[in-house]
Amino acid sequence: MVLALFLAACGSDSDSATPAAVNPSPASDASLAAAKANLAKYLTPPTSIVQSTPLKSAPPKKKVAFVQCADPNCAILAGFVKDATSALGWSLTTLSATATDPGSAIQQAIDAGVDYIATTGFPVNLFKQQMNQAKSKGIPLFMCYTTDVPAGPGNNLFSDCNDATAASAFGGAMADFMAVDSNGKADILQVTIPSYPVLTAQADGVSAELGKNCPSCKIHNLETTVNDLAGGAVPQSVSSYLQANPSVNYVFFTYNGLEKGVPVVLKTAGLLGKVKLVGTQGAQPQFNEVINGTSTAWSALPQELAMWTMVDQMARVAVDQWSLPDERKAAISPFYLVSTPDQAKAIVDEKNGWPGPAGFKDTFKKLWGL
Template sequence: MYGTKTLTLLATGVLATALAACGTTSEPAPQAAGQASAPAVALAAAKENQTKYLKQPTSIVQSTPLKSAPPKKKVAFVQCADPSCAILAGYLDEAVKSLGWELVTVSATATDPGAAVQQAIDAGVDYISTTGYPTDLFKVQMAEAKSRGIPMFLCYSTDVPKGPENNLYSDCNDATAAEAYAHAMADHLAVDSGGTANILAVTIPSYPILNAQTDAMREQLAKNCPGCELNLLEVSVNDLAGGAVPQRISSYLQTDPDVDHLFFTYNGLETGVHPALKSAGLLERVKLVGTQGGQAQMAGMVNGTSQAWTALSQELAMWTMADQMARLSADAWSLGDERKTAIPPFYLVTTPEAAKEIEGEKDGWPGPSGFKDTFKKLWGV
């Protein structure tokens, strides 16, 4: 795969050859006095965007109270095979119970969530929710759920809710959110490197939401860091479960000595990487950055083994999903409102001091202070 810098060099060589063949030469246009160069302008834009995300958010997006308390519902959560999904199930359970509702958790495999969705349908639940899976993986069950009047709710997917039209009523932290925090991190990398970062993104391509993230990062680097390079190391869920990711990263770094930043599309991919790189003598060469930093990543920033992470609240995501359920149950759901809350608050943690503020949080930044009480007040419970 050619990176941005490689393609630039190739293009430059082709142009020089063509000009020589024509017997002509070309000189760059003179820069006007006081006019900033294109790379400088791009870097200034990156710095401006990064600055918007350096402060911890203090409020949630949702602000509209319900006119009546939500009636009781039975909710199913289809739990994905990744260990992080068990954490999400716990947070959704807390949110649902705050409404006085019941949550049923159904475990799914990495490749066949449809069986678990079918199990939820057969259990006679009122709502079905899941995270990470695209609905293409369970089209048959989506159709059956719609025919039975069982709405579906997502987070961390790329599907776009359309309400009654496609029976999908939420997708918090969706592709638009992935674009926002990927752009923020791309701009941080541009500023941190002075416009020359050589980045290896570690990701699982079977999750469309992670592809949305790497696509958005590539787009933003092309815009604000044309001197940066981005390549992908694609791993599988089995690689992650089997502990093979650290070795795959070490092997890649040994074949490409120019990589100076490792970007993880979510925190689970960073597990075990630090000791593996230290053992291979590669740790001093690269900076570790990523999405959704948890306690281990914040501790790494404090002790100097990680450089920057986006702080995304897993708790807030699940409470945002529950909020959409509450609104639908109270006949107060609207697509405009759902789209407004699809990008929950997040921020960039780029210093040891900022990391220390949330280092004690087991699953990373929990969200704006008091956000659960805010939701309960909006729900009237």
Template structure:
């Protein structure tokens, strides 16, 4: 499998749980966290090096060969997990731009990370007569099957940013764009193992309200143990998206002060990494405790250049929004979406693991692998 190529999705929604488990767990042999091999003798396994090399290569992307012309007179709505959350806003806003290029009427409804407001937003979209809804973020379970059935009965084309960790599949939606963080975790684990020389002591941060995010944590821990038996998960922290700009930085700071042996932080997604970098700066640990994350938001790519984040597994979130518009347009034209065997939409998008060695020239620009996908889609749709 070509690791830089990924399937459609990542879900980010909202909940109100915050728990901190101050337990120490080894990911390698020896429950006391003792190294199974001398760190000075550590060498990244060949399989892990292959994963790392593939992830850091410059990616490629091939647009669909054919697509129907733009459907006429459609009205579509974007309901992100929270417009303030960059990982949700990027694909949501891009979808609205793509929809306007298609000539559709658009509307943004922001639930601001509240599951009840998300349900209300979907009901509002239904009442307004939306033909299509794009929901970049928010768990399937939080929406409720009754509402989903109402949307489908009304003929609404509905897509969400999620993945294979969701308990409800394509039968409940028109399409789920696969963005499982478990896909990026092996490369991040390989990077941490090699970068630390087998000496990583990780603060594992999780937002367990999102199945795809939680799966990324699970896979990272498993792969770190496989690639680096002498590495360990030193502490764990679970938070909710509504805590990111409030209590999360102070909680992280407290853990780092209480456990000075921690030298890496696993951020479940880059929006959280941006906020946690504040905690590193306040604790005087910027550049000393290394942060790894995923999404490749402009703020995080800048942070890698500045040295306040070490690495990010970048995804072209804007491209995802345009892909959703293309998939929705297929449905509006009575054509099937492009699916894989599991039923997930598969207009592949490029990904790349970024550190200081391979940053794009313009770090302020949303990462898109240098692909002119907008022109590709406009040509397919016959709108430009």
């Protein structure tokens, strides 16, 4: 779901494949031990949120505008923002934005005199003029799912949850999973869309973690495009690469949409049982695959919690209790890897994926003094 925001807003490059990066050094016991230690943090559902500092007082009422992207999935995120702002007793206006011109909707929010503006996925460079105007009028901006770096009063951006640092962490966890699962013998085909910075950050996280904890592992990059994704060309590209490179034993997808149709094509080609499919941001289709054995592991990323985390940063600004270290710490949502049928069965009925640790909404309300 999250990548839809980027697909709507950005262009794409031509697809290509790069050869495997090979380090001849074998995976040592020490490096695999480090991989196991990091992986252990992500094998069970988190039980708490990152934020733990209560507000010094309940926040005063605020008017918030949420700029929603054109993809229907963004309406789900808007609903989560509505729930969180309603819990605070705040009013929310949702404004629709086109893929290439979020600035017009942000301008509407500015003209309406809202206190805060929130959005997801749109990079600041698409609305620089409105960003400057919002700053001059003292209207802070809050975001998730981009690679823009908050600086608070310095750049008027007060949150970017699940940003590039989070993407790197998501990739690193899956890299350690493949290293441990293969006992240091993973030969990985990484399928991604390189024109999106957040996916590049994730891919870089995979490479960096393998470099530390599995130097004997190999990684290939299959670089696809938005047109490939929309046209259904990715499954055949994956199949063709695997046929030409039979040593590959894992296929890692940086986004769940890239995996759509792949199992069917691989089964037809007689390749499905020869590789393990893993990826980021599993949803119902992927968790069903873990249950039936088609996929091996997918990360569970809490979109609902991410929106409440963004609203939490608004609440902290409202009572003059916002800090950059606090925001940076909370930018990486708690997540875990779903790698067993029982784990997948526990959340496969969640329509919008794993929402977050049990009771997280009540935890936020308590922190907000409600």
